[in-house]
Amino acid sequence: MSQTLGSESNPLRIAIVGGGPSGFYAAESLFKSGLSVSVDMYDRLPTPYGLLRGGVAPDHQQMKSVAKAYERVALSNPQFQFLGNIKIGEDVTIDDLKACYDAVIFACGAETDKHLGIPGENLPGSYAATEFVGWYNSHPNYRDRVFDLQTAKSVAIIGQGNVAIDVTRILAKTTEELAGSDIAEYAKAALAASSIQEIHLIGRRGPVQSAFTELEIKELGELLDAEPVVDPGVIILGDACQAELDEPTNNKARKNFAVLQRFAGRQSEGKPKKIYIRFFESPVEIKGDTHVKSLVLENNRLAGPAGAQKAEPTGEKFELACDLVFRSVGYRGVAIPGVPFDEKRGVFPNVSGRLTDNGQPVYGFYAVGWIKRGPSGVLGSNKPDSADTVKTLISDLDQLKPAENRDNQLIIEKLGNHQIVSFSDWKKIEAEEIRRGETLSKPRDKFSKIEEMLEAGRS
Ligand code: NAP
Numbered sequence: 001m002s003q004t005l006g007s008e009s010n011p012l013r014i015a016i017v018g019g020g021p022s023g024f025y026a027a028e029s030l031f032k033s034g035l036s037v038s039v040d041m042y043d044r045l046p047t048p049y050g051l052l053r054g055g056v057a058p059d060h061q062q063m064k065s066v067a068k069a070y071e072r073v074a075l076s077n078p079q080f081q082f083l084g085n086i087k088i089g090e091d092v093t094i095d096d097l098k099a100c101y102d103a104v105i106f107a108c109g110a111e112t113d114k115h116l117g118i119p120g121e122n123l124p125g126s127y128a129a130t131e132f133v134g135w136y137n138s139h140p141n142y143r144d145r146v147f148d149l150q151t152a153k154s155v156a157i158i159g160q161g162n163v164a165i166d167v168t169r170i171l172a173k174t175t176e177e178l179a180g181s182d183i184a185e186y187a188k189a190a191l192a193a194s195s196i197q198e199i200h201l202i203g204r205r206g207p208v209q210s211a212f213t214e215l216e217i218k219e220l221g222e223l224l225d226a227e228p229v230v231d232p233g234v235i236i237l238g239d240a241c242q243a244e245l246d247e248p249t250n251n252k253a254r255k256n257f258a259v260l261q262r263f264a265g266r267q268s269e270g271k272p273k274k275i276y277i278r279f280f281e282s283p284v285e286i287k288g289d290t291h292v293k294s295l296v297l298e299n300n301r302l303a304g305p306a307g308a309q310k311a312e313p314t315g316e317k318f319e320l321a322c323d324l325v326f327r328s329v330g331y332r333g334v335a336i337p338g339v340p341f342d343e344k345r346g347v348f349p350n351v352s353g354r355l356t357d358n359g360q361p362v363y364g365f366y367a368v369g370w371i372k373r374g375p376s377g378v379l380g381s382n383k384p385d386s387a388d389t390v391k392t393l394i395s396d397l398d399q400l401k402p403a404e405n406r407d408n409q410l411i412i413e414k415l416g417n418h419q420i421v422s423f424s425d426w427k428k429i430e431a432e433e434i435r436r437g438e439t440l441s442k443p444r445d446k447f448s449k450i451e452e453m454l455e456a457g458r459s
Contacts, residue, residue: 020050
């Protein structure tokens, strides 16, 4: 019998680090490759699905249904194993993985937030949107964060991507509108007691360059108690913006612009909360003594050719009074000891998914999802992206150094009494979350403490 890696007598042994969408798409591609493959998927949490569980907004339940497809990958492939509650780089080292797997696929996403680098960024009352998103989604790392929603009247959100829109919508929705979502109960209660009246959604460029997508921006016009406000002045376009809008492939900008045009032309419906969608403004300082009191903004103009226009400061500054600031300017990957890292971009440097170190290929190390390409695209973008990496991995078969151990026993022994959560343990956790949700009329009531998850997994 052949001993070639990937043959029936010698299955290709792969570790996937991270159990989010890109990790599951990578596993799916491997199982569809025609090779004989075994996949061990590690996640630091006891729960799979990454940002689908901890990032996708709790009121976007339809999007969460894709978890069924990931579950099929786990349950229909006997060579798939989920090993939750294990942090790679701490509980298990990269050398341990190398000893037990022929290749490692990093699917560990972009765990942290990008910084603005302005004075006052760390004042109490200034938060990364990523923390708030984790908090309302019951993420154990963020469940204990406290946001002063009860006393705040005015909130500034910096950035205009879909995360900023999610944060805006969750802050603006009534308890009634959050019914049927799986938002954390503590977050629902805090939001119900919120006194927020004004939300300022601040973009550094113009309406044609906005990063959000049509479906998401449109929802801001459909809220019970809140209405969008757009200055009609920003809808008048200069030549370069008009050229961008007319560019045949720029459907996204045309759709966004049409929604913003409608918002700018709307009469107020007298709803108590206002969402001011602002453009051409950059934050330069967050002011306050013991807590955020205001945000200093500088007006921008656009400079550069159509399609590549950048915000350029005009020198005109002004102060916007606000009680809270959410910084929503993108996510960033985190380094793992023993793995090459691009500090500037916050990704693992790679060519077509194969990691590189000082420009040289690192055979055996691969990346998918946000740690590969940076924090961009929607969930579905990960499917072709992961398939591309798996293609690269398979084309490297001859270059791989087969692992000495042909199972993961070495790692299991090293972990000793540490509780490992298998996929069937996760199904017990999930069943309990769904059961708890029934009494609250929600799809699930998620555990937010690791200990509770582990206990449910043991039961
Ligand atoms: P994003 O889409 O990249 O948006 C980042 C925003 O921050 C942009 O408006 C950007 O402006 C702005 N920004 C960056 N640096 C800035 C600075 N120094 N000062 C002021 N503004 C700054 O990022 P995201 O919102 O975190 O979303 C990440 C990805 O997840 C995106 O692909 C998004 O579509 C996706 N996502 C999708 C959904 C959904 O499908 N419903 C929900 C959430 C997230 P510029 O454009 O000028 O750079």
